[in-house]
Amino acid sequence: MVNGILETGSIPGLVRGVALTAAIYAVGxxxxxxxxxxxVRAAQKVLHDIRRDLFAHLQTxxxxFFDPAATAN
Structure with a gap:
């Protein structure tokens, strides 16, 4: 494709090729x-659910349950 454009000296073809390359890059x-x-949203939702469930469990x-160990231990 590039060799054909360069051999014929087709500026519109070159512009079209550059535009196509830029469009493919932009889509990527x-x-x-x-x-x-x-x-990121999925991971944050999973973390939120785990923390919510843990907090709910700790409240029950x-x-x-929290008394046996001293604070310094």
Missing amino acids: ALSTLGYTQTM LPLS
Whole structure:
């Protein structure tokens, strides 16, 4: 593709090739951004659920559960 454009000296063809390359790069960058954002949201949701469940469980434990160990130990 590039050799044909360079041999014929077709400037519109060169511009079209550069635009196509830029478009492919932009789509790749946007896809990466979307994937990253999706994974971050999913990970944060999992962490939130774990913390919420742990806190709910800790609230159900009797106070005597926390008494046996001294603070300094």
